[in-house]
Amino acid sequence: YATPSLLSQIITSKYQYGLPLYRQEAMFKQHGIELSRKTMADWIVRCAELFKPLYEQLHQHLLKQPVIAADETTLKVVESEKANSYMWLYASGADSPSGNIPDTATSNIVLYDYHNSRAGQCAVDFLQGYSGYLQVDGYQGYEQTQATLIGCWAHARRKFMEAKKGAGKKGSGKADWALNHIQKLYRIETQLKDKTVEVRYLTRQKKSLPLLNQLHTWLEKSVHQVLPKTKLGEAIQYCLNQWEKLVRYTLDGLLNIDNNRAERAIKPFVIGRKNWLFSQTATGANASAVLYSIIETAKANDLNVFEYVMSCLDEFSKPAPNIEQLLPWHFAKR
Template identity: 45%
Template sequence: MTGVPEFREVAWRACDISNKKQQDKACSLLPEGIALLFEKDQTIDELTRVVEIKSGVISEQQKRIRILEEALRLSKIKRFAPSSEQSHQTSLFDEAENEVDGNEESEGADEALADENQASSTDTKKKPGRNPFSDKLPREQVFIRLTEAEKEGAIDTFFTKVKEELDIIPAKVRVLEYMQEKAVFVDRIDGEKQRRLTAAKMPGHPIVGAMGSISLMCFIIIAKYADGLPLYRQEGILSRYGGELSRATLANWVIALAKQLQPLINLMREHQQLGTVIQADETRVQVLKEPGRSASSDKYMWVTLGGPPGEKSILFEYDPSRSGEVPLRLLDGYGGYLQTDGYAGYNAACLKNGMTQLGCWDHARRYFKEAHNAQPKAKKGKNNKPSKAGKVLSLINKLYVIERGIKTLSVNEKYLQRQQKSIPVLNQLKAYLEDNRHKVPKDSLTGKAMTYLSNQWDKLNVYCSNGELNISNILAENAIRPFVIGRKAWLFSDTPAGAHASAVHYSLIETAKANGLEPYEYLKQVLTALPHADTVDKVEALLPWNIKKPGISE
């Protein structure tokens, strides 16, 4: 039995030795395990950072994709959709109602719709059918007679007017031969007879020695600048009628006449600054031979509209630059209201002359209209939340509804209505802008629109301070539109002299139209009288609001 305890003791010793070896092995492996775990933790952290970076890149790419898709949708709309800026106000107001919490916005939208309906119902509706011809047009009666057999046995005959037709006499080319009468006198001087000639005084002509009559020159200017007919086409038309005149000759006449008309333009600009408000705009024009500029570089045609009531003028001015020096020159000495599209080039002139800058809500609305149209199409059967651009657009449309309702009121009444109705809408719009501007990407169309609105906010509110002011600069845009349309036909000016001449002729034609004058008749009267206008008073008498309005039949 003594062998058993010894065996147990040997076994315990063996186990103790084995445990010590395992502990020693575990102790030797512990640092390696900790290092391995630490390395794995570092790998996990690094991979987590990579995932976060890639997630950020993907997020930015998704934002960029949404912005590009928005731009693509807008480009398709501009290319294929109608270009009207009118908004579907009813649906926009409904969107505003769906978005807000509570009834305050709904009541405002309903009120705006009610105002719109009331404003539209007060407008005079045109009767259906064709409008009659003007009673100022000359009329020639055409008698349709019965044959002798048809009226045989009748007790009486008479004529009744059964219809009217508008007729036109095609242009004809003729040559005017001026036959100057001369009288011969015999005078005795120192006992000798000497002959003396006296010639009839020739009528004045703005271009001495020119081969074209005043009527022809007026026809050329009106055809190009009022009807958008380039000189090379007029050259062909005259040639078809039998009058051979080169395009270079026509261009020289246009430039020479502009120089003669420049004093009249200078008086118009002085008179324009007597008004309370001037609206300004500018657009690109291509001039091939502008010194120091490439043919493809941008040059600009500037336009200003203003003047006392009933004596408005629309003046164009060419300048190769779009810098702030141009408004400083054009508006020198003027200190009233200046309404523009927000271009910073006018700031220096406003600061120097103390002008009050007035913003244009049409431009602000245009940005939000584009942002709203570029949103993805709403899916059918889902309660789609309206866009932020749509909400702002609905509030802007309320301002236009108010303006349509007060357009026939006096200046003081307009001011009071704007204080009562427009100011609360502007406050509501300002609050919404401040709450949501940071919620949209700055590079998105909505973000850009909100940035423009925020930057122009003070200028856009000025119109409520005076009933004589307009909510938009649309009149200046309409004034420059004939130039833009004509530019599509004649494309460019060859020299700066041609561009300056275009500015002069556009100024005369558009100012005549703005004052109710027929452009051809007005220009003909001006060019006929201009050679004899040797004083400032005589030139002033040729201003559109001073000259007698010619009848169409004259």
């Protein structure tokens, strides 16, 4: 029989530290323990089923948050007919409790959702009519949701960086101007890092909006001076197309200037994928989505992940497990 501590060891080794099951199999063998990767894979799927009620509770809490950040990345599923499946990511709060904006009641939640598609309907189904703020990159699939979309200045800046690199010896005066202007917006955000929601809002109205208006005037002028097929032309057009969403972060002090919250939250999955490369089945991919969600949410709430997973599994073994007390912010107070 697998004990909660053994299962927690296997789960955290794979999903927190990116250790594939075949390597864990070899490590167990060094200690004289015969434990096949097939057995461990079956355990992981069964554990994910146990965690599903907790995942659903977190899902409902997430949908009550005023701001959600979203992103998606590819995933290879061997038994899928499609070349690429996708792991979608939805996060609220900050990367860690210390990163919370003062005087807010937002919860740190990180949830993964597996689909064999990148269709916008995937986000629609997950968000269940959510009408708060949704911070995303420029992917059009999110337009199908009922949320108010907030753009990402990190993506806009990245496109001007690409334009600068592509310019080479020809010079990158226009790209440099845009990058310097965007940097001014980020300097304001650095000063607002630990400020209240109200101060963030008022400062952006006073300092950020005039800079944004200057940048928009420059973009509208420059779009007629730059060839549209060049990297610089694409960067300018991206900003103009996304402009309404890019300036919305000034509407509420709860909002961020970019979608880095989601990009950082999805990074552990991307790093893990480099190690284990693919999921064999959709069932395995769904199990990974659940377990990554539990681990990344635990990390975001400053919990000891191994102890948290072990305690959850221990609670699940009871006839009537108390799911509510396993929510990270309740668990931390025990």
